[in-house]
Amino acid sequence: MGFPNSVRIVEVGPRDGLQNEAAPVPLEAKVRFVNALSASGLRDIEVTSFVSPGAVPQLADAADVLGAIEVRPDTTYWCLVPNAQGLERWLETSGRLPAGSRGIALFTAASETFNQRNVRASIDESLRRFQEIMTVLQSMPAPERPRVRGYISTAFVCPYEGAVEPAAVQSIAVRLVDLGVQELSLGDTIGAATPIQIRALLRMLLTEGDVGDLALHLHDTRGTALANVLESLDLGVTAFDTSAGGLGGCPFAPGASGNLATEDLLYMLNGMGIETGVDLGAVVDASGVIEPFINHQLPSKELAAYRSAGF
Ligand code: COA
Ligand code: ZN
Secondary structure, three states: OOOEOEEEEEEOOOHHHHHOOOOOHHHHHHHHHHHHHHHHOEEEEEEEEOOOOOOHHOOOOOOOOOOOOOOOOOEEEEEEEOOHHHHHHHHHHHOOOHHHHHHHHHHHEOOOHHHHHOOOOHHHHHHHHHHHHHHHHHHHOOOHHEEEEEEOOOEEEOOEEEOOOOHHHHHHHHHHHHHHHOOOEEEOOOOOOHHHHHHHHHHHHHHHOOOHHHHHEEOOOOOOOOHHHHHHOOEEEEEEEEEHHHOOOOOOOOOOOOOOEEHHHHHHHHHHEEEEOHHHHHHHHHHHHHHOOOOOOOOOOHHHHHHHHHO
């Protein structure tokens, strides 16, 4: 088994975490949260989402968030964009970011039913929307263009259709890469995958054809996320999406549970001597910034341990 020397963490708490939190969080708290995250050394932060405010009311202030955060030139500020209308809204505000700090995340799913419920479109239709977005981006001067990552949700298990075939994910992965997406993030959206499923999909993607850079987007609903990270590391994946505190696990929304907590991943990687450039104590501080604004305790195990034991 060979582990890498370093891992890249994509912090998605301000987007994936907050979109699942029921209590409306004030703009000022979101901005302080993002600033605290970037102060911790995180260099990839998904700050908000330009989806329909009707679909995700919590993130209706996307432009205000992107307009107010402190901008570090060495950090990429990712935003979720679902369609041409979302791209237009993003373009209105993203000009304040240095070109190298711009990132947009597109999202589709490996299961038709989930995609239909999430974005009211078939997988084909969502890829057609991405084509529209990519055409606009490709008309921009190259140095101005954002980086683009593509989420494939329900890449392992769908809450409506059950187990997802690796071949279904692979065919979408190839189409996304053909569209010009630079990094794919494979989503265990409902936190149901086990290492066997991780291995089956990664082996297929890593051995058959070029699917660009891969990241794993794990939720920790059933406590399998760190086991899945280990399996992924062993197979050569070195990028993971996490959220501070494991934000997003709302006890009032059945089935909705938080991302793998940034603190939990950091504790394990630190102990394994794998570098991330991220300060664990500073992420604990960032979780402390957002926790008073949600109506429950953050679920991260390491957050609780750090607060009581100091490491
Ligand atoms: N930003 C703001 N408003 C938008 C929008 C966007 N990106 N996209 C659509 N809208 C508005 C339209 O203007 C329209 O408004 P109106 O009713 O006032 O005329 C309304 O939303 C419906 O537009 P339509 O194009 O028919 O979209 P839809 O209702 O089929 O919704 C999505 C499609 C993708 C926009 C919507 O389902 C969505 O935002 N989903 C996001 C889900 C999500 O974030 N999931 C978590 C991420 S994994
Ligand atoms: Zn997610």
